[in-house]
Amino acid sequence: MTTRGAAGPPPDEKALFGTGPAQLSLTLATGYTVRTHTDGCLAQAQRFLYGDQARWFRAEVTVNNLRPEAEARLGKDPSYRAALARRAACPDKDTRCVRAGGLDELRARLEHAQLAEARAAHRKEITTYHQLRDHALHRAADLLAAQPTPHWKGHDPS
């Protein structure tokens, strides 16, 4: 597959994604500021489905980056940093040294805790995310139900 998308030639980039400066933005705990456009077909589709493009954007971007946020918190944890230092101090291919350092177990344990913390911190966004997805599902279902049944020329309906 050379183009990631539905079959047929890809839609015009500007028509789909909008032009000019991106009007919506959200700065994550990871430091990234994610932006998107309010013009273009994609933005229009999102307004139709989710009702409020800005609200959907903020909820979706937050929820999608909970794991990176947890990872970023991990990087600041002193016990994790100490384990990283122990790992870095191990000679090449010294698997016993690596295992003794305990980085993998610590990481698994801390990641779990940090993700839970990130989820707790963003409980509102997670709730909004699910609410708006529900809204979109109903909008999509209604839209599809209103579509006329396609007639296939030359084929007998089976």
Place this chain on the structure above:
Amino acid sequence: MMKNRLLTVAAAAFLLLTVGLGAAGPAGAADCPSGEFCAWENADFTGQRANWSGDDGWWESYIADQDSSWANHAVSGPGIKDHVKVYSRADLGGHMTICLTPGQEVNYNGAANDNGDSHQWAMSC
């Protein structure tokens, strides 16, 4: 009275000029082909661009740990993996730094640019 009006007109004209310039903006639209994920060497979607329609476990040297702006221009569809996940190490190692859906872009991040080494597409983050 005349002077005040002149000042007001001048101020308005100045404002129009700066607003006009402002609209041109530091970051224009990200030029990235439909269906692809793009990363640029510099902020604001400038400099050398790398673009992919698929996954890449080993970013080329000109973009690996050189990336400073990103954009997801995948076209969504049934069964299409349109979420892109960027990782700090090759082979999806290190940690996931960011997950973007179509239409989302990042023009700069002072704390965490020049860090990407691999990425994959997925149905969700």
